[in-house]
């Protein structure tokens with residue numbers, strides 16, 4: 411199942427990484443006890459194993475949508491990519507021109523609060539299924555007072571971990587990404 415990608419050898423050593431710093435479309439997040447370093451016993455080649463990456467991207471987007479700190483340009487672009495939308499499509503959803511959206515994504519103009527709320531709502535609606543361990547709170551999203559400070563979360567990266575999550579319908583358990591507690595300072 412985890413054969414070496416280089417030589418095909420079966421004997422690989424997995425080592426769980428306590429804190430793994432990972433970048434998704436410009437957003438740096440920390441992954442707690444969930445990523446494996448893979449070392450091939452035969453050829454020595456090394457790799458990294460991140461499970462359910464699509465679910466991780468969704469979890470980052472849904473989680474970020476609930477944090478009332480204004481989205482910076484990089485985060486806006488990340489949200490759009492997580493939604494799988496082109497600039498033209500997202501611009502149409504937000505009733506602006508693609509050129510306008512581009513100015514937001516490049517940080518030349520801040521996105522107005524009403525459109526930012528719409529984008530956050532859209533992200534949660536479209537992506538919550540892929541991140542079922544993250545709680546969605548639509549009332550909080552509607553009522554959200556967004557802090558105007560625009561430096562994103564660079565100084566305080568979001569943390570995530572894989573958890574065994576029981577599906578409500580099937581009662582089956584799957585590994586899903588959830589938010590993890592911040593490290594004690």
Ligand SMILES: [Zn+2]
Pocket residue numbers: 414415416417418419450451452453454455
């Ligand atoms: Zn190998």
